[in-house]
Amino acid sequence: MSYTTIKIPTQIHKKLKQLSIESKFSQQEVLEKSLQKYETDLFWEECTLAYSKLVNDEGDDDFSGTIGDGLDDEY
Numbered sequence: 622m623s624y625t626t627i628k629i630p631t632q633i634h635k636k637l638k639q640l641s642i643e644s645k646f647s648q649q650e651v652l653e654k655s656l657q658k659y660e661t662d663l664f665w666e667e668c669t670l671a672y673s674k675l676v677n678d679e680g681d682d683d684f685s686g687t688i689g690d691g692l693d694d695e696y
Contacts (some may be wrong), residue, residue: 629637641648 637648637651640646640651644651646654
């Protein structure tokens with residue numbers, strides 16, 4: 622695995638170090654887990670937004686013409 626160095630504010634580094642100590646994970650592991658959690662949170666936020674748009678869509682329903690198609694219910 623290759624590595625790189627990034628600049629982060631001292632305060633953020635202190636938080637990362639403290640979380641590392643408390644969790645007994647390396648700073649790299651804490652950062653990786655945090656990024657994975659953030660990515661998951663973003664995914665679900667996007668899903669929620671897309672679902673709310675779908676539910677609240679007041680546009681023309683593509684299937685509205687099928688309601689009165691004259692066919693009997695099959696259930």
